[in-house]
Amino acid sequence: xxxxxxxxxxxxxxxxxxxxxxxxxxxxxxxxxxxxxxxxxxxxxxxxxxxxxxxxxxxxxxxxxxxxxxxxxxxxxxxxxxxxxxxxxxxxxxxxxxxxxxxxxxxxxxxxxxxxxxxxxxxxxxxxxxxxxxxxxxxxxxxxxxxxxxxxxxxxxxxxxxxxxxxxxxxxxxxxxxxxxxxxxxxxxxxxxxxxxxxxxxxxxxxxxxxxxxxxxxxxxxxxxxxxxxxxxxxxxxxxxxxxxxxxxxxxxxxxxxxxxxxxxxxxxxxxxxxxxxxxxxxxxxxxxxxxxxxxxxxxxxxxxxxxxxxxxxxxxxxxxxx
Amino acid sequence: xxxxxxxxxxxxxxxxxxxxxxxxxxxxxxxxxxxxxxxxxxxxxxxxxxxxxxxxxxxxxxxxxxxxxxxxxxxxxxxxxxxxxxxxxxxxxxxxxxxxxxxxxxxxxxxxxxxxxxxxxxxxxxxxxxxxxxxxxxxxxxxxxxxxxxxxxxxxxxxxxxxxxxxxxxxxxxxxxxxxxxxxxxxxxxxxxxxxxxxxxxxxxxxxxxxxxxxxxxxxxxxxxxxxxxxxxxxxxxxxxxxxxxxxxxxxxxxxxxxxxxxxxxxxxxxxxxxxxxxxxxxxxxxxxxxxxxxxxxxxxxxxxxxxxxxxxxxxxxxxxxxxxxxxxxxxxxxxxxxx
Numbered sequence: 073x074x075x076x077x078x079x080x081x082x083x084x085x086x087x088x089x090x091x092x093x094x095x096x097x098x099x100x101x102x103x104x105x106x107x108x109x110x111x112x113x114x115x116x117x118x119x120x121x122x123x124x125x126x127x128x129x130x131x132x133x134x135x136x137x138x139x140x141x142x143x144x145x146x147x148x149x150x151x152x153x154x155x156x157x158x159x160x161x162x163x164x165x166x167x168x169x170x171x172x173x174x175x176x177x178x179x180x181x182x183x184x185x186x187x188x189x190x191x192x193x194x195x196x197x198x199x200x201x202x203x204x205x206x207x208x209x210x211x212x213x214x215x216x217x218x219x220x221x222x223x224x225x226x227x228x229x230x231x232x233x234x235x236x237x238x239x240x241x242x243x244x245x246x247x248x249x250x251x252x253x254x255x256x257x258x259x260x261x262x263x264x265x266x267x268x269x270x271x272x273x274x275x276x277x278x279x280x281x282x283x284x285x286x287x288x289x290x291x292x293x294x295x296x297x298x299x300x301x302x303x304x305x306x307x308x309x310x311x312x313x314x315x316x317x318x319x320x321x322x323x324x325x326x327x328x329x330x331x332x333x334x335x336x337x338x339x340x341x342x343x344x345x346x347x348x349x350x351x352x353x354x355x356x357x358x359x360x361x362x363x364x365x366x367x368x369x370x371x372x373x374x375x376x377x378x379x380x381x382x383x384x385x386x387x388x389x390x391x392x393x394x395x
Numbered sequence: 396x397x398x399x400x401x402x403x404x405x406x407x408x409x410x411x412x413x414x415x416x417x418x419x420x421x422x423x424x425x426x427x428x429x430x431x432x433x434x435x436x437x438x439x440x441x442x443x444x445x446x447x448x449x450x451x452x453x454x455x456x457x458x459x460x461x462x463x464x465x466x467x468x469x470x471x472x473x474x475x476x477x478x479x480x481x482x483x484x485x486x487x488x489x490x491x492x493x494x495x496x497x498x499x500x501x502x503x504x505x506x507x508x509x510x511x512x513x514x515x516x517x518x519x520x521x522x523x524x525x526x527x528x529x530x531x532x533x534x535x536x537x538x539x540x541x542x543x544x545x546x547x548x549x550x551x552x553x554x555x556x557x558x559x560x561x562x563x564x565x566x567x568x569x570x571x572x573x574x575x576x577x578x579x580x581x582x583x584x585x586x587x588x589x590x591x592x593x594x595x596x597x598x599x600x601x602x603x604x605x606x607x608x609x610x611x612x613x614x615x616x617x618x619x620x621x622x623x624x625x626x627x628x629x630x631x632x633x634x635x636x637x638x639x640x641x642x643x644x645x646x647x648x649x650x651x652x653x654x655x656x657x658x659x660x661x662x663x664x665x666x667x668x669x670x671x672x673x674x675x676x677x678x679x680x681x682x683x684x685x686x687x688x689x690x691x692x693x694x695x696x697x698x699x700x701x702x703x704x705x706x707x708x709x710x711x712x713x714x715x716x717x718x719x720x721x722x723x724x725x726x727x728x729x730x731x732x733x734x735x
Contacts, residue, residue, distance in 0.1 A: 101619070101620045104619070106619045107616070107619045107620070110615045110616055110619050111616075113615065114612040114615060114616070117608075204452055208452070209730070210452055210453050210454055210457065210730070211450070211452040211453040212453060212454075212607075212633050212636075212663075214662040214663065214666075216662075227640065227643070227644050234644075299608060302608075302611065302640065303607040303608055303611050303636055303637040303640050304636055304639075304640050305607060305636050307606065307607050307608070307633075309450075309453075309481070310606070310608070312480075312481055313604075313606065351612070352616055355599070355601065355612070355613055355616040355617070356616060356620055358598070358599050358600065358601065360601075360602075361573055361601065361602040361604075362573070
């Protein structure tokens with residue numbers, strides 16, 4: 073295996089390793105157990121969202137509405153509990169909303185054949201608008217006493233490991249299992265690699281595409297519940313933030329090609345770790361906000377440029393095009 | 396009173412009665428017309444007040460809107476809202492459109508000091524009173540109603556500095572968004588106090604973009620590096636929920652003093668101070684601000700002064716919400732009450 077065969081994944085891993093080693097050597101207080109846990113905890117929600125996005129991207133789609141699924145159903149849980157409903161009822165309502173939302177997304181993409189980018193762009197706006205107009209009284213839905221105990225999901229520990237990390241680990245294992253060990257996973261790769269070929273071989277492509285979006289929405293909702301539990305409120309305005317770009321970044325940076333059919337959970341983990349290390353190191357160094365953006369941009373550009381040198385465009389990307 | 400005095404009194408009363416019935420019969424039987432209220436009502440009735448916040452749907456802007464409506468609608472003033480939903484562009488467009496619609500007054504919540512400044516000047520030259528709230532622009536209009544951010548920065552930092560006496564003297568600052576004037580002004584206040592207390596060491600001063608999750612991530616990292624931190628100055632209670640969550644998770648709620656500021660809505664301020672999440676939350680009491688705005692509008696409309704010829708400020712008197720008053724009914728307000 074020569075240098076030509078190092079993929080994006082390898083490059084990003086190398087960048088991560090170099091950065092990590094440099095911080096560990098030169099930044100006192102970086103390489104400690106406590107700080108490592110903080111690092112992981114701070115990117116756990118991003119990582120979980122990355123997993124949801126990975127499922128969709130591997131199936132040659134994209135889900136821009138993920139942040140709406142993160143913000144609105146968990147916001148609904150907090151709002152309903154505030155209004156006096158019990159926690160189980162509120163959770164059931166939120167999951168029902170999420171599933172319906174995923175089904176609509178999936179139906180539009182798989183059956184109505186609207187491109188996923190446009191479908192989810194519009195449906196995300198719709199869900200966020202619905203939340204603001206009809207469901208929530210305020211942008212930031214506050215915690216209420218009825219939720220006591222539930223905050224362990226975001227603030228608790230399991231054997232000294234913060235819950236968000238545990239949840240990220242569980243999600244990683246579950247989704248790795250789904251993608252690599254089940255027939256469904258194999259179908260998703262097949263659809264992503266060549267949708268028409270997959271259909272010809274008898275794979276029920278449309279129901280599986282619908283399922284991808286339902287899964288993504290559900291994972292997004294879980295990530296939102298962890299986020300809400302961790303900051304004791306649901307800032308639903310997060311939909312207007314640039315979080316979705318970070319999620320796509322984690323996925324693409326990790327080496328899951330937007331043309332589908334490639335990559336897996338490991339790529340998401342690597343992408344997440346790189347972002348986490350950069351953020352954590354720069355926070356310790358007290359780098360200013362604009363300085364952080366500058367460094368982030370340079371590192372990402374470096375990774376992308378290195379990739380296009382080592383893996384020049386071939387016949388396949390020329391035919392499919394890339395985003 | 397003596398007997399002889401009572402005869403005299405009778406005579407006097409008789410005399411007064413005679414004089415009164417002859418001179419002012421109207422006073423006793425019909426009312427007296429107050430000469431100014433008629434023109435006041437006329438000046439207000441049928442007028443439109445346009446309100447452009449940075450976004451609706453959060454406690455401050457919803458509170459101001461509800462307060463304005465409560466005060467002005469009974470006089471026949473129409474209060475309309477244009478919601479740019481955090482988009483500076485959409486806000487500038489809304490203000491431009493409003494200038495041609497010619498409301499009697501505009502209540503403007505600036506996203507930054509620059510964008511609306513020229514537009515507001517134009518509005519006043521076209522005869523629209525402009526009242527700016529909480530976040531002002533470079534243009535000084537008829538009135539500014541709002542918090543003095545420098546004072547907030549100073550008082551929050553002073554509280555943290557006082558708490559830190561005899562402790563580690565290490566503090567952290569969690570700023571808002573870099574582009575927001577409110578954040579920059581508050582930072583100036585922080586610097587003012589720090590200049591007088593050279594023994595205080597700022598271990599971290601970062602912007603969290605008014606985002607609770609970012610504030611939490613930053614605070615977590617800072618606390619891991621400086622477990623002996625004694626205080627944090629936060630710039631907005633809506634964001635510092637995250638700051639406080641990080642402190643709580645580290646088990647340092649009793650050791651790290653979090654000072655912040657906000658609109659004083661019960662869930663966002665008093666409840667969190669009561670729970671120990673915040674040591675101090677300086678409230679700029681939104682209902683009072685709304686009343687002041689409404690009062691200013693009433694005064695301007697009834698005075699008939701030419702817009703742009705008088706300019707003044709009404710800085711909000713802050714209510715420090717601490718453990719002592721967080722449980723009281725008066726320190727905070729409920730949005731649901733204001734909307735009734």
